[in-house]
Amino acid sequence: MDCPACKNAMIILELDQVETDYCTNCGGIWLDAGELELLFADTAQAQQLVASLQQADVEVRSHPCPICLKKMQKVLAADENQPLVIDRCPKGHGLWFDRGELSQILARGNFDKEKKVIKLLSEMFSHKSEAKK
Amino acid sequence: MNILLLLIVIIVLFVVFVIGIYNALVRLRNQVKNAWSQIDVQLKRRHDLIPNLIETAKGYMQHERGTLEAVTNARSQAMGAKGVAESAKAEGVLGKALSKFLLTVEAYPDLKANQNFLALQEELSSTENKIAFSRQAYNDQVLFFNNKIQMFPSNIVAGMFNFAKRDFFEIDTAEKAVPKVSF
């Protein structure tokens, strides 16, 4: 799969039988909807998480979804007080985190209720996030 | 004169007949040899795999030195075996030692999760299957060949040119799988 931001070939990372796609060039991360299902071990819960993110009212150029190539939407992640904008495929294929967005989400520590996504991402990218500190 | 001619014709016919049977026997013997070389390839592969397997298992199974040594010893016995009958016997012993070893492995989940070990185990069990299947093909050929050199008239030609009966490759599987797992 090619990175939606810089078009480089992304590598796949697997931890505890869940995969993410990672661009070594720009540091972006793709979280596939199917992988979220595996992570939650529940289809409905994963779909709900993706759908629950509110559309953001920002004028930023967004990337195309790496699966269906439709323009992704900017959505609000984390809580309302400190909004953070990430990308979501309008067809629900998955979520995209740009380089800086990952460390911000990890720093705040709340993304999904059970913190499964946070746990996965912080485990997977522990080297990077530590380097940031 | 006529009698001489008749005699020559009979001799020529006899020689042609003998040559025909002789060639048929040689062809059959080659098929037996060929089938044997198929088994031999797999037996060699089995012998090559064992040291790696034992080496990988050693670190995990310190308390099973006896089992590991039994496999190693059986392997060197099998490698030194000469001829089909002796080799079949030695391979049978090795097969038993191996299946005991593989049963013991079941008690070591760490070893069973080792990718390297899993790959070796897959190769070994495939080799065991290949031995079993090529053994059947070989024994079919031997049966055919042995029948031929015992039956008239080919038995005469076989006697003249010293075609000897071949041994079957029989590994006794009857008492093989009685697992004794001691805890």
Add this chain to the structure above:
Amino acid sequence: MWEQIRANKRNSILLLALMAAVLALLGWFIGRSISPDPIAGLFGIVIALIIWMILAMVSFSSGDAIFLTASKAVPVTKAVHPQLFNVVEEMAIAAQMPMPKIYIINDPAPNAFATGRNPQNASVAITAGLLGRLSRDELQGVIAHEMSHILHRDILFVTIAGVMLGTITLISEIFLRGMFYSSMTRRYSSRNRGGGQTQTIMLVIAIVAAILAPIMATLLYFALSRKREYLADAGSARLTRYPEGLASALEKISQNKTPLSVANKITAPMYIVNPLQKKGMKLSDLTSTHPPISQRVKILRGMAGASFANYSDAFKKTTKHSTPIPSSALKEETVQIRTAGPQKSVDSKKQTRDIGDIMQKTLGFSFINCSCGLKIKVPPNYKSPQVQCPRCGTVSAV
């Protein structure tokens, strides 16, 4: 024994001959409907046969290549899936045939097929979805089923019959369309051909024949492929000496709901189970390329030993029909069923991952197991020669 099975396929040849007769009759009626002269009938037969021969030649010269490409099958090396290679090798030894070429289809739906007109030019293909789901014993059963098709020369039969079915459908279609258009033009030009009453009758018969011929050919084609399917099941049990392997593989396959995306009606008989059947859609017995899976499983599980005779007995007991096994294969032999191998874990998450891994390996991804426990999968078009683990920082060569 395999030679005997190959030689004894009278029933299949009979079905093929019937299909050829349908083709010839169709040609004759169409010829006669165009002109009252009997020569025109013969001419029609010749044309029908010529079309069949051209299509047959194309599919024989490059049939497997076309089929494999159409199914998006990728040739793979042993590194992609060692177990698959081992199992195929084992079955090649058991069947005493040369090693076929091995392909993987990157599709999560479970299925498999074999192609090649003889054992020297054979290929077996299996979907990633099936490969990821099966235990070793089950995989062996499926591969042995496919190798039996090759040994029994079924691919040859299915190709000849498939091409014949295609020809009949093609000719009927062209004729019916032609009739439709010519009747329209005739109406406008109001030209009277004046062929008499017999000619009109011939025309009606030809139209009826053009409608019925494809249906009859389809039924014959399906009858033929169903018979070969049972025989391949029996062959699989005999080769592996473990009927349960194929039986439980078939069950696993039947639990799947997604139809294979790359199959169509003509290629359907090549697969181990009908790739087009959707769940909840019950195909009637006559128009199915494959016998019902539940029946195949029941027969396999009813076998007392692993010989052809055992299959034949189980078949008769289960279906109450006459045996599909040629009598020459029913010789007395005792083939004992061997003991079971290790089972596959039924963890669905792991299974999904396994299927994904097989698909990625087939596409040429290289796998790196980092010492920290993270698995890194690098695509073939990745530019850098090394990759740094984002978890522990270790740099590994690609």
